[in-house]
Amino acid sequence: MTTSEKLSQYVLPTYGRFPIEPSHARGTELWDTDGKRYLDFCNGIAVCSLGHAHPRMLKAIKEQSEKLMHCSNLYQITGQADLAELITEQCVKIPGKMFFSNSGAEANDGMIKLARKYGHERPNEKGESRFEILTFNQSFHGRTIGAMSATGQKKIQQGFAPLLSGFTHLPYNDEHALENAIGDRTVAIMLEPIQGEGGINSATSNFLCTIEKLCEEHDLLLLIDEVQCGFGRTGHLMGWRAFHDSLKPDAISWAKGMGGGFPIGGFWVTDKQTNGKPLSSVLGPGSHGSTYGGNPLACAVSLAVLSEIIEQNLKENVVAREKQIRREIKSWNHPAVKELRGVGLLLGIGLNENEINTPKDVTASIHLCNILAGKGLLIPPAGPSVIRLLPPLNVSEAEVSEALELIRSGLDEAISA
Numbered sequence: 108m109t110t111s112e113k114l115s116q117y118v119l120p121t122y123g124r125f126p127i128e129p130s131h132a133r134g135t136e137l138w139d140t141d142g143k144r145y146l147d148f149c150n151g152i153a154v155c156s157l158g159h160a161h162p163r164m165l166k167a168i169k170e171q172s173e174k175l176m177h178c179s180n181l182y183q184i185t186g187q188a189d190l191a192e193l194i195t196e197q198c199v200k201i202p203g204k205m206f207f208s209n210s211g212a213e214a215n216d217g218m219i220k221l222a223r224k225y226g227h228e229r230p231n232e233k234g235e236s237r238f239e240i241l242t243f244n245q246s247f248h249g250r251t252i253g254a255m256s257a258t259g260q261k262k263i264q265q266g267f268a269p270l271l272s273g274f275t276h277l278p279y280n281d282e283h284a285l286e287n288a289i290g291d292r293t294v295a296i297m298l299e300p301i302q303g304e305g306g307i308n309s310a311t312s313n314f315l316c317t318i319e320k321l322c323e324e325h326d327l328l329l330l331i332d333e334v335q336c337g338f339g340r341t342g343h344l345m346g347w348r349a350f351h352d353s354l355k356p357d358a359i360s361w362a363k364g365m366g367g368g369f370p371i372g373g374f375w376v377t378d379k380q381t382n383g384k385p386l387s388s389v390l391g392p393g394s395h396g397s398t399y400g401g402n403p404l405a406c407a408v409s410l411a412v413l414s415e416i417i418e419q420n421l422k423e424n425v426v427a428r429e430k431q432i433r434r435e436i437k438s439w440n441h442p443a444v445k446e447l448r449g450v451g452l453l454l455g456i457g458l459n460e461n462e463i464n465t466p467k468d469v470t471a472s473i474h475l476c477n478i479l480a481g482k483g484l485l486i487p488p489a490g491p492s493v494i495r496l497l498p499p500l501n502v503s504e505a506e507v508s509e510a511l512e513l514i515r516s517g518l519d520e521a522i523s524a
């Protein structure tokens with residue numbers, strides 16, 4: 108049986124998969140089992156921040172796995188303490204505390220639990236506990252029942268009712284809708300500073316200012332999902348700083364680029380005094396947990412990845428490569444390109460669907476991804492009409508030029524086919 112046949116036979120068909128079988132990869136390059144080379148601008152969907160097989164990651168994996176791969180959170184885990192310190196002191200730069208998970212959905216579930224617990228401890232004027240979380244249309248927060256319920260996309264939720272109650276989905280960047288939706292059971296606002304899966308939609312600075320004001324006025328927690336946009340991808344260590352530098356979230360979730368390809372996620376909670384005690388004390392002993400979360404190996408790898416991003420100042424490369432991409436794509440004035448969305452290296456090319464000869468049964472974005480894979484460039488779609496560029500944060504100027512050449516010829520092919 109081929110791998111594709113075996114996957115069909117033995118793995119649940121939850122993913123639509125491209126017909127490419129990756130074999131090995133180095134940096135931004137990836138080879139399939141037929142020996143064909145690709146530039147990998149998919150990167151596990153914004154995961155491999157340092158590209159593939161980065162020497163610092165490999166060293167951390169080797170050294171830590173030989174020393175101590177796993178031990179329970181019942182003990183003092185050195186790397187976990189070091190990673191939490193680095194994230195708090197050098198990335199968030201606001202006093203607070205971490206909880207470590209294995210994925211983004213789990214991290215978001217943890218933030219949802221934090222909000223629920225806070226809403227119990229800090230009821231409304233009638234003495235009723237508050238539990239409602241306002242989230243946004245087109246958001247994506249993950250696939251667990253909690254994170255999926257927070258997600259503002261019908262197609263993700265379809266068929267799984269009853270969902271976890273207590274989420275209201277509102278139009279993104281709509282300040283009035285948000286203000287009007289706050290009720291006496293509302294406890295938090297949860298959002299991605301840039302919606303990744305939802306098509307690369309950036310929050311406006313005004314929207315974030317309004318959120319900040321409303322959180323203050325109504326005693327709401329501000330929960331930021333940085334699973335896709337965190338740790339350098341926007342050209343800032345924290346994604347929201349690309350739009351509203353002084354924003355002070357109450358909690359932040361991460362995964363993806365945090366481990367550079369090794370599974371780890373987590374959320375941070377502010378030490379700010381709320382209800383007469385630090386918010387970071389709301390989830391106390393026994394209130395939350397994860398067997399694998401924050402294990403020594405995952406923490407050692409994440410520590411290596413984040414240290415490399417900080418020490419090599421990869422944010423600067425992200426900003427330079429974004430400029431290069433914007434300049435080049437603008438100069439094409441290509442009929443198939445409607446707009447360039449996003450920030451840093453979380454970019455989406457919005458396609459003019461009318462200009463593209465899309466075959467039946469696929470979207471314009473999938474069609475483009477197929478054409479580009481044929482030419483040797485891996486990129487993921489974001490919705491039906493956006494293709495995403497998510498190269499590693501250390502991608503070179505030459506690699507970006509090569510990818511842009513391929514994209515231009517792929518767009519030409521898509522309109523002429």
Ligand SMILES: Cc1ncc(COP(=O)(O)O)c(C=O)c1O
Pocket residue numbers: 209210211212213215247248249250299303304332333334335336362363372
């Ligand atoms: C913004 C955001 N939140 C949460 C998730 C879920 O993360 P995971 O797949 O690690 O559970 C994703 C995944 O794409 C995401 O983009």
